[in-house]
Amino acid sequence: MRWYNYDGIPSNFFQITPLGVEKEFKGPSVFHIKGREERPFIFSTLLHGNETTGFFALQKFLEYYWDNELTLPRSVIIILGNPAAAAKSKRHLDDQPDFNRIWTKGETPWHKLAEDLMTKIEEYNPLACVDIHNTSGKNPKYGCVSKKDDLTLKLAGLFHSPLIYVTEPSEVFMSATSKFCPSVTLECGKPGDLEALNSVVEYLKDLIETKPEHLPEYNGDVYKTIARLKIPQGAWIDFIGKNDPEVNFSFIPQIEKLNFNTVPKGQVLAKVNGKNVIEVLDDNNNNISDQYFEIVEDQMVFKKEAFPSMFSTSIEVVKSDVLGYLMEKVEL
Ligand SMILES: [Zn+2]
Secondary structure, three states, X not given: OOOEEEEOOOHHHHHOOHHHHHHHHOOOEEEEEOEEXXXXXXXXXXXXXXXXXXXXXHHHHHHHHHHOOOOEEEEEEEEEOOHHHHHOOOOOOOOOOOOOOOOOOOOOHHHHHHHHHHXXXXXXXXXXXXXXXXXXXXXXXXXXXXXXOHHHHHHHHOOOOOEEEOOOOOOOHHHHHOOOOOEEEEEOOOOOOHHHHHHHHHHHHHHHOOOHHHOOOOOOOEEEEXXXXXXXXXXXXXXXOOOOOOOOEEEXXXXXXHOOOOEOOOOEEEEEOOOOOOEEEOOOOOEOXXXXXXXXXXXXXEOOOEEEEOOOOOHHHHHHOOOXXXXXXXXX
């Protein structure tokens, strides 16, 4: 397994969708596009094969220069992380690890692949890295940072406010590359969100004309995740919001609307058929659900004001990963 390097951007890049990247470019791909200024920006996407907004945004962004035979103001390195998974519209293939969890020391061939690219990235001496993703739940677009220095906040703030500060999981591309330069993740809602796609194109256009230090100061808020919400093992769930003796947690159907909003004390999250609430796990894996939820008659309600994110109504995602997260404002 290796990276396939390309000089410039081949014309067939503009004629395919993420489904065709594997066939056209053989595997994990790196495109080196020379601009007037040499020190590059790195734009990566498809680390998760089914998160397609970044690919389409890069196509649209580069098309402008390609169609008009213009040289980019600055060099750009494009990374397409997992074309094999993209060909199957999957986050990753069954026999692969998650490609955004391999960017630390490890023994697998995939860790080796990541390490090879990290060595190269250090040599490229990039001005900044931007990794583009989608979320599985219906979230607004937002920017993530793993550091809170001025340049990183400016780089992410150019995309959106508020920002999310995340340090876990630490094996993500953003954290690894943040050792070399300001590095951010752009989360663009669900794949297919055209407004988010266009805002990425605008973001890339604005960024390429400047340097992170010349971006405007970031004055918005930064939130961090304080807990993960998990469904107890073996519990039955749905998103209908009705009492059902067979269903342990019947979450309100409009649960995704709570994402990135202040939720008041007393807000109903689910109809329940027992006395148990869901698990609320802090960074040390302590269950702190008593602080956040209580059962009032047949409903599970917020015991205090909260700021949730990433609520998803995909039963598969919720059962295998998390229902969502709770956040709080970070003092800068
Ligand atoms: Zn992703």
